[in-house]
Amino acid sequence: MDTLTDEQRKKFDESYGQRRHELPVCPRCGNKNDVVPAVRGRPTRELALYADEGHVKLSGCTEGYQGWCKKCQHFI
Numbered sequence: 316m317d318t319l320t321d322e323q324r325k326k327f328d329e330s331y332g333q334r335r336h337e338l339p340v341c342p343r344c345g346n347k348n349d350v351v352p353a354v355r356g357r358p359t360r361e362l363a364l365y366a367d368e369g370h371v372k373l374s375g376c377t378e379g380y381q382g383w384c385k386k387c388q389h390f391i
């Protein structure tokens with residue numbers, strides 16, 4: 316099983332830090348505690364692993380979303 320190194324995770328944390336700061340509030344549960352950035356397009360292997368850890372949500376190649384609420388399981 317592949318896992319991210321701490322260095323790779325740190326790099327992603329830094330590159331998504333700003334996005335995380337600007338995430339919308341979830342309209343269903345009314346807060347952003349469980350909202351993570353949605354990432355559009357084909358992910359790299361490392362990004363897929365980062366998404367597997369729950370830090371971001373891959374939205375595929377179709378529509379772009381700002382975020383994903385982990386609690387309500389839907390895109391925002």
Ligand SMILES: [Zn+2]
Binds near residue numbers: 346386388
């Ligand atoms: Zn929600």
